[in-house]
Amino acid sequence: MAAGEHGHGVVDVVEDENLPEGTVRTVSGRVSSAVEFREESRADQPFTPVQLTRLDEALTLASRESGLRFSVYLGDLGDAPAERAGQLHSQLEGSAEAVLVAVSPGQRLVEVITGPEARVRLLDRGAKLAVMSMVASFREGDLLGGLLSGLRMLADQAGGRRRQR
Numbered sequence: 001m002a003a004g005e006h007g008h009g010v011v012d013v014v015e016d017e018n019l020p021e022g023t024v025r026t027v028s029g030r031v032s033s034a035v036e037f038r039e040e041s042r043a044d045q046p047f048t049p050v051q052l053t054r055l056d057e058a059l060t061l062a063s064r065e066s067g068l069r070f071s072v073y074l075g076d077l078g079d080a081p082a083e084r085a086g087q088l089h090s091q092l093e094g095s096a097e098a099v100l101v102a103v104s105p106g107q108r109l110v111e112v113i114t115g116p117e118a119r120v121r122l123l124d125r126g127a128k129l130a131v132m133s134m135v136a137s138f139r140e141g142d143l144l145g146g147l148l149s150g151l152r153m154l155a156d157q158a159g160g161r162r163r164q165r
Helices: 049-066 081-090 116-121 124-139 143-158
Strands: 023-026 031-033 069-074 098-104 109-114
Touching (some): 049 143, 098 124, 098 143, 109 116
Parallel strands (some): 069 098
Antiparallel strands (some): 098 109
């Protein structure tokens, strides 16, 4: 069957020298293109999918072991970083027992915000030690390692899950 004949799997095409390579115009006027698939650039993303999985596992483990709800925010905290981190924390589900680690690499800031129930188990001193550990890793360019070790330390400082009576 020649091009132009109607049969199974054959499409009528019109030669059009103005179309880019890999593109044809069908007789109906529709333009059909073959495009090479390329994964989107991840240059603007701080973590690879594998690293995100590791971070998710660390958050899950810290939450499970301590009974607190750990979350991480990574991004700019604006002109009032403590207030912005507080706003983010208040939006978390179960914010009373939540712990938010807010990191703004561009501002070189780390905020740990705890809800009232979490604060009873995670004292300021423990949070400060975890922040110092994170900052040391961040200075070495290890954002993920700093977050992972910080989450571990915060969960350890909070202790195990409280038993229900």
